Amino acid sequence: xxxQLKGMSQEGxxxxxxxxxxxxxxxxxxxxxxxxxxxxxxxxVLDLEPHWLMMPLEEHHADDxxxxxxxxx
Numbered sequence: 001x002x003x004q005l006k007g008m009s010q011e012g013x014x015x016x017x018x019x020x021x022x023x024x025x026x027x028x029x030x031x032x033x034x035x036x037x038x039x040x041x042x043x044x045v046l047d048l049e050p051h052w053l054m055m056p057l058e059e060h061h062a063d064d065x066x067x068x069x070x071x072x073x
Contacts, residue, residue: 001028002046002053017041 003013010028014021019041026032034042034053043050 002042002048006046008046013042013045016045 003010010021010024013019014024017024017038019038023032023038027034027038039050039053042048043053046053
């Protein structure tokens with residue numbers, strides 16, 4: 001999860017993004033889809049591009065390996 005990669009607690013994200021804890025929890029458990037406002041707030045708090053939050057997890061891992069490959073040049 002993006003917040004864990006950034007070293008943030010769920011409560012920290014809730015406070016900084018001014019979102020409800022149950023909303024964040026439901027997103028992390030894939031019970032709800034995020035609103036555009038929610039994506040925007042989370043992206044700002046996590047210092048990420050909004051589209052990164054919308055990518056399937058498999059693509060995140062592919063991006064990580066591509067970054068590692070490009071850093072080894």
